[in-house]
Amino acid sequence: MVEKIWDTHTVVSQPGQPDLLYIDLHLVHEVTSPQAFEGLRMAGRKVRRPDLTFATMDHNVPTDDPFKVDDPIAAKQIDVLEENCKEFGIDLADLNSSAQGIVHVIGPELGLTQPGKTIVCGDSHTSTHGAFGALAFGIGTSEVEHVLATQCLWQARPKTMRVSIVGERPSGVSAKDVVLGVIAENGIGFGTGHVIEFTGDVIRAMTMEERMTVCNMSIEAGARAGLVAPDETTFAYLEGRRFVPSRDVFETAKQKWLTLEADEGAIYDKEIVFDVTSMKEQVTWGTNPGMCTDIDGSVPDPDSFDNESAKRATASAIAYMGLQPRMRIQDIEIQHVFIGSCTNARIEDLRMAARVVNGRTVKPGVRALVVPGSKQVKLQAEAEGLDEVFRMAGFEWREPGCSMCLAMNPDFVPEGERCASTSNRNFEGRQGRGARTHLVSPAMAAAAAIAGRFVSARRMLEENIPS
Numbered sequence: 001m002v003e004k005i006w007d008t009h010t011v012v013s014q015p016g017q018p019d020l021l022y023i024d025l026h027l028v029h030e031v032t033s034p035q036a037f038e039g040l041r042m043a044g045r046k047v048r049r050p051d052l053t054f055a056t057m058d059h060n061v062p063t064d065d066p067f068k069v070d071d072p073i074a075a076k077q078i079d080v081l082e083e084n085c086k087e088f089g090i091d092l093a094d095l096n097s098s099a100q101g102i103v104h105v106i107g108p109e110l111g112l113t114q115p116g117k118t119i120v121c122g123d124s125h126t127s128t129h130g131a132f133g134a135l136a137f138g139i140g141t142s143e144v145e146h147v148l149a150t151q152c153l154w155q156a157r158p159k160t161m162r163v164s165i166v167g168e169r170p171s172g173v174s175a176k177d178v179v180l181g182v183i184a185e186n187g188i189g190f191g192t193g194h195v196i197e198f199t200g201d202v203i204r205a206m207t208m209e210e211r212m213t214v215c216n217m218s219i220e221a222g223a224r225a226g227l228v229a230p231d232e233t234t235f236a237y238l239e240g241r242r243f244v245p246s247r248d249v250f251e252t253a254k255q256k257w258l259t260l261e262a263d264e265g266a267i268y269d270k271e272i273v274f275d276v277t278s279m280k281e282q283v284t285w286g287t288n289p290g291m292c293t294d295i296d297g298s299v300p301d302p303d304s305f306d307n308e309s310a311k312r313a314t315a316s317a318i319a320y321m322g323l324q325p326r327m328r329i330q331d332i333e334i335q336h337v338f339i340g341s342c343t344n345a346r347i348e349d350l351r352m353a354a355r356v357v358n359g360r361t362v363k364p365g366v367r368a369l370v371v372p373g374s375k376q377v378k379l380q381a382e383a384e385g386l387d388e389v390f391r392m393a394g395f396e397w398r399e400p401g402c403s404m405c406l407a408m409n410p411d412f413v414p415e416g417e418r419c420a421s422t423s424n425r426n427f428e429g430r431q432g433r434g435a436r437t438h439l440v441s442p443a444m445a446a447a448a449a450i451a452g453r454f455v456s457a458r459r460m461l462e463e464n465i466p467s
């Protein structure tokens with residue numbers, strides 16, 4: 001699949017050199033674009049294809065009152081993005097727009113993300129868009145400038161990898177659990193240099209939003225991108241969206257998109273099979289997404305590793321996280337819950353969390369936030385009454401943005417405190433200086449908010465455990 005998309009987008013190819021790729025969609029946000037636009041301006045260049053470029057503001061936006069930006073750097077980046085989009089003629093989903101939201105949530109939502117496209121953005125989680133069978137990857141600011149100026153990008157041909165997700169998905173095991181499980185089993189570096197194609201019955205049975213969660217986190221396995229071959233699920237999601245071609249053109253496009261699938265007998269540089277049959281809900285205990293176990297598991301004992309570097313890494317993660325070796329995951333108490341981010345802030349994520357929250361209350365002393373991934377998600381959730389379910393339980397219901405996923409706006413976790421988070425990174429300091437992050441699914445984050453510690457959301461629902 002990767003090879004087919006690559007070959008149809010190669011403008012220049014020379015032996016021993018990176019290829020020059022044509023880019024079909026360039027997504028832009030306020031953090032990684034200012035210097036790129038400045039570079040264009042200084043060179044007296046225009047944006048080559050403003051019609052293939054789309055911008056939004058997400059990272060810096062305060063989610064209590066988006067218009068009250070106290071931080072001067074954040075305010076500047078937001079203002080500058082507005083000015084740049086005006087000057088260069090780029091469509092912008094600004095704070096007044098009903099399309100605003102996290103860049104990786106709004107691309108698919110607007111139908112900008114489509115199968116077979118090459119998609120870039122100055123943001124590592126651009127891999128999310130791969131769920132549609134697009135080749136989508138993050139780029140740096142100098143590359144953002146290059147794409148703005150030329151609509152092309154020099155890229156080395158990636159290696160290919162197939163990750164087949166097979167077996168019977170147990171109830172309560174979400175797409176987030178699946179991808180955390182894959183990373184825990186294979187390590188955070190297993191995808192390095194590769195584009196991962198996710199296949200297998202479990203992926204085929206997933207909704208588009210679930211596939212997005214999986215592709216979103218492929219970057220946490222070191223991969224350059226992750227993708228899924230488009231199918232009827234993909235087409236049903238896309239049909240009727242704002243930037244998707246209508247009826248007859250759509251039918252023709254569909255036929256073309258179906259040919260993107262890997263040919264039978266396609267050869268990959270690497271292959272992995274992952275069986276979900278015996279999986280349970282996952283919780284990370286450490287400071288990278290691979291430091292992960294299930295809800296009935298425990299924090300590992302550094303002494304149980306033979307390898308010195310694993311021993312040291314485990315010990316230092318446990319120390320940062322303020323945990324004890326062999327401590328049960330269910331005994332870890334949390335003070336914060338964050339349901340949000342480009343990994344898990346779509347409508348299905350909020351529905352899953354609301355099912356757990358419904359009729360229960362947030363444990364006193366726990367601060368719990370729900371931050372919809374976009375205005376559209378927020379409106380849909382409100383139309384379904386989910387905001388009321390969350391509010392009644394004691395959650396804060398916020399405006400869209402990256403929020404507590406990274407401490408670039410007023411939402412952060414104070415030093416030494418612990419957060420159950422539906423985001424994708426648990427590195428030291430990710431949610432604030434000295435903050436401790438545990439990555440979980442939306443259902444598990446909701447259950448943690450109710451119990452004040454990690455518990456199985458599936459058991460909470462099945463056994464109807466009240467708060």
Ligand SMILES: CC(C)[C@H](C(=O)O)[C@@H](O)C(=O)O
Nearest residue numbers: 031032059122123124125406
């Ligand atoms: C700010 C941005 C460059 C960054 C990224 O590229 O991923 C952010 O979105 C993140 O998740 O850490």
Ligand code: SF4
Nearest residue numbers: 125341342402405406
């Ligand atoms: S939600 Fe988090 S991971 Fe996603 S783009 Fe924003 S900061 Fe990056």
